[in-house]
Amino acid sequence: xxxxxxxxxxxxxxxxxxxxxxIKSVHYNSREVGPxxxxxxxxxxxxxxxxxxxxxxxxxxxxxxxxxxxxxSCSVPVIRVPNTRLALSHIGAVFYGNPSxxxxxxxxxxxxxxxxxxxxxxxxxxxxxxxVGVIGTINYRFNGKVFTNPxxxxxxxxxxxLLRDMLQNGITHVxxxxxxxxxxxxxxxxxxxxxxxxxxxxxxxxDYHKSMEAYFACKKRLFVELLNKGxxxxxxxxxxNRNDPRGKSIVKELVVPYLYVGxxxxxxxxxxxxxxxxxxxSGIIHMPGCMLSFRSELxxxxxxxxxxxxxxxxxxxxxxxxxxKRGIRQVRRIPGRLEPVENxxxxxxxxxxxxxxxxxxxxxxxxxxxxxxxxxxxxxxxGDRDREKRPLxxxxxxxxxxxxxxxxxxxxxEPPDKIIESIISGIRPVRSKEYKARDLKKGFDEPGYxxxxxxxxxxxxxxxxxxxxxxxxxxxxxxETYQIIGTETLPFDDRQVAEEAVEDIMS
Numbered sequence: 324x325x326x327x328x329x330x331x332x333x334x335x336x337x338x339x340x341x342x343x344x345x346i347k348s349v350h351y352n353s354r355e356v357g358p359x360x361x362x363x364x365x366x367x368x369x370x371x372x373x374x375x376x377x378x379x380x381x382x383x384x385x386x387x388x389x390x391x392x393x394x395x396s397c398s399v400p401v402i403r404v405p406n407t408r409l410a411l412s413h414i415g416a417v418f419y420g421n422p423s424x425x426x427x428x429x430x431x432x433x434x435x436x437x438x439x440x441x442x443x444x445x446x447x448x449x450x451x452x453x454x455v456g457v458i459g460t461i462n463y464r465f466n467g468k469v470f471t472n473p474x475x476x477x478x479x480x481x482x483x484x485l486l487r488d489m490l491q492n493g494i495t496h497v498x499x500x501x502x503x504x505x506x507x508x509x510x511x512x513x514x515x516x517x518x519x520x521x522x523x524x525x526x527x528x529x530d531y532h533k534s535m536e537a538y539f540a541c542k543k544r545l546f547v548e549l550l551n552k553g554x555x556x557x558x559x560x561x562x563x564n565r566n567d568p569r570g571k572s573i574v575k576e577l578v579v580p581y582l583y584v585g586x587x588x589x590x591x592x593x594x595x596x597x598x599x600x601x602x603x604x605s606g607i608i609h610m611p612g613c614m615l616s617f618r619s620e621l622x623x624x625x626x627x628x629x630x631x632x633x634x635x636x637x638x639x640x641x642x643x644x645x646x647x648k649r650g651i652r653q654v655r656r657i658p659g660r661l662e663p664v665e666n667x668x669x670x671x672x673x674x675x676x677x678x679x680x681x682x683x684x685x686x687x688x689x690x691x692x693x694x695x696x697x698x699x700x701x702x703x704x705x706g707d708r709d710r711e712k713r714p715l716x717x718x719x720x721x722x723x724x725x726x727x728x729x730x731x732x733x734x735x736x737e738p739p740d741k742i743i744e745s746i747i748s749g750i751r752p753v754r755s756k757e758y759k760a761r762d763l764k765k766g767f768d769e770p771g772y773x774x775x776x777x778x779x780x781x782x783x784x785x786x787x788x789x790x791x792x793x794x795x796x797x798x799x800x801x802x803e804t805y806q807i808i809g810t811e812t813l814p815f816d817d818r819q820v821a822e823e824a825v826e827d828i829m830s
Contacts, residue, residue, distance in 0.1 A: 324418060326361065326386045330402050333413050335391070340400030344385040349418050349480060351411060358383035363414065363480075364390070365407045372407070388414070408509045412479035416513035422486040423515040424554060427453075427496040429636055430511065432545050433522025433564070435682045436629045437475075437500040439621065440522060442657050443633035444498045447650030451642045456489040458482065459500040461658055461802050465489050476505025482514065503528055503541040511545070515553045518639050519545045520562040520632050524569040525681030529709040539569055547576045562635035564628055565590045582639055584631035592635050594627050601671075601693045608634055615644050620655045623689035659801025661686065664818060666825040669791035674817045676801025678705070678732070680715040683798060687723035696792035697725040697767075701785040702799050703778065704746055706737030706807075713742065714749030721750035724796075726758075726788060727772040730781030732799045733807040739776045747774070763788040778806065782817065783824040797821060 327343045330336050347359040353375035356362050362379035364372035364387065373393050380387070386400045390407050404410040416423070429444060431437045438460045448455045456465030458477065463470040463485060476499070477485065489497060501511050501519075524539055532538040550559045561577055563570040565585035574581055583590040588609070597606040604626055605618040619630060630651055637647040656662060664672040671694070677686045683702070690698055700720045704713045720727045729746050731739045756771030760780075763773070767788060775781035782797055789795050797817045800806075806815035 326400065326402070329361065329414055329417055330388070330404075330410070331417075333402075333404055333410050335405045336410070337391070337403045338400060339403070340386075342400055344400065346386065346418070349414055350379070350384075351478060351480060353379040353382065353384075356382040356384045358385075360384050361386050361388065361414070363388040363407055363411050364393070365411055366390070406509070408479070409512060412509045412512040415480040415483035418480075419483040419487040421513075421515075422483060422490045423497075423513075426486060426490055426494065427517045427640070428486075428514055429496065429498045429518045429520065430501045430514070430516045430545055430549075431498065431520040431522065431632070432501045432503070432506070432542050433520075434525045434527050434679060435677075435685070436522035436625075436632065437502075438676075439626060439629040439657055439660055440520065440632045440636075441498045441500055442654050443621075443629060443651060444636050446653045447633055447637045447642060447647050448496045448498070448640075450650040450653065451637075451646035453495045454493050456485075456494040456497045457499075458485060458497065465494050466492050474504070475500050475502040476510050479510045479513065482510060486514075501545055503538055504531065506541045506544045506549075507532075511549060514549070515555045516545070516550050516559060517555055518560050518562060518636055519550045520636060521546065521564055521567070521570050521573055522628065522632055523564055523567045523681070525679055526712050526715065527679045527709060529711055530707070539572075542569075543573055543576070546573050547578075551578050560639040562632060562639060564632060566628060582635045584628070584635045586627075590631075592631055592638060594631055597624060597627055599624055599689070599692070604630075610634065610638055610644065613644055615648055617648055617651045619651050621657070622661060622693070623685065625685035625689065659803070659818075661689075662801070662818065664821040664825065667829060668786075668789070668825060670786070670789045671794040672786060672789075672797070672821055672825070673794065674797045674801060674821065676799070676803075678716075678799045680712055680719050683716055683719045684723070686796065686798070687719065690794050690796060691723055694792075694794040696790060696794065698723070699726045699728065699785050699789055699793060699795045700724040701728040701730060701781050701795065701797045703730045703732035703734075703739075703781075704742050704799075705733045706735035706739070706742055708735075710745060713745035717746040717749030717751075718753055720798075721752075721754035721772060724754075725770045726763075726767060726785075727754060728781045728785045728788075729772060729774045730778045731776050731806075731808075732778075734809075735807050736809060743774055743776065747772075760784050766790055778815065778817075779820050782820045783827070786821060786824045787828060795821075 362384040561581040565583040608615040758773040
């Protein structure tokens with residue numbers, strides 16, 4: 324494809340260098356550039372691609388896309404654009420043949436619930452006979468193939484390549500988790516969405532967005548900008564959680580049709596007669612023109628909102644109610660979402676991804692209502708991330724747990740002790756009793772907390788402190804199979820560590 328065709332339509336693009344070379348590949352990482360490649364210099368969170376333009380040319384790049392303010396020069400044609408990230412999105416779509424126009428694309432955004440809603444939606448669409456691909460937090464998958472993911476929403480170029488591959492493999496529908504980072508960095512700008520879903524908004528990622536207003540503005544872009552452009556906009560639909568006040572704010576700016584989902588009759592789709600047990604959640608869903616009884620192995624009232632969101636997607640795509648019901652029933656376990664660790668200790672051990680105050684509150688309230696014994700929570704907070712939520716998470720865990728075991732999550736380059744200090748500042752006003760590990764060898768009577776910075780040791784201590792009928796929640800990392808300490812990414816899986824702890828206790 325000629326470079327002139329690839330960049331055609333990019334507002335403000337200015338080409339210098341005279342020639343119009345043929346492009347065989349497109350890259351934003353200079354190390355991947357080969358002969359007849361196009362290199363797009365994007366500004367990352369830690370490095371600036373403009374510093375690698377010479378390297379890309381040496382490796383064979385026949386053209387370069389740079390931002391207008393770049394003062395350098397090179398021996399190949401340069402296309403200067405106002406924003407290379409936006410250009411990356413445009414170029415990715417064009418180079419890979421605009422695959423999203425020939426797929427049904429469902430975008431799901433919100434602080435919590437994206438992954439669960441994506442699994443439910445995948446099951447509903449599959450039950451209706453469609454071939455489904457998923458781009459999400461846990462992995463990217465289609466046709467039985469599973470790929471590890473470096474981020475929830477891939478870079479725009481990778482997204483369009485993945486969509487092209489899905490289309491070529493017969494996929495008809497793609498369920499895509501759309502993160503606030505992805506929206507802010509234009510990773511989804513040239514995806515043509517058929518349905519966009521808002522799950523909820525609560526505090527997270529303020530290290531990046533700086534304020535809740537900025538965070539929400541990123542989420543809102545999916546609905547007021549991306550859903551309302553391109554050839555699909557006339558048939559596009561928004562599915563909005565009415566239980567969250569921010570959902571109502573989105574609706575005020577919508578120019579596309581929408582469905583409200585929620586717990587009240589004011590919603591288009593709403594639920595009643597909800598029953599939750601340690602084994603299942605059931606109830607009645609009211610839909611336009613019919614009622615649907617459902618039963619799901621996803622436990623907790625907060626999961627009803629995810630079920631309603633998936634039902635809203637199905638309704639917007641005219642999926643038969645029986646397929647919706649069957650899809651909901653088929654989702655039995657989601658990796659790292661209240662995932663049980665089997666044991667013979669008569670203790671409920673669960674691993675969950677909850678890493679925000681709101682998510683912890685939802686999970687712990689659910690477990691508190693289902694636990695006849697004591698509730699023990701092992702958790703920490705990520706380093707180099709939103710510091711403001713740490714005391715809030717400490718307060719939630721302290722208030723709703725009988726014992727909080729404070730440990731490390733992914734400390735990254737922050738000293739774990741500093742992170743733990745912030746957590747303790749929130750937990751101490753509601754749980755003043757501090758234990759040491761040796762105090763818990765015979766269990767505990769008074770609610771309190773203890774600090775064990777090493778995560779493996781903390782998980783072991785939490786399980787050993789439990790008695791029959793107790794519940795141990797290991798929160799924060801869920802499906803993750805690594806721990807980031809300093810700049811190293813080390814193998815670590817909460818589920819595996821818990822299984823080993825159980826085996827050690829039983830032996």
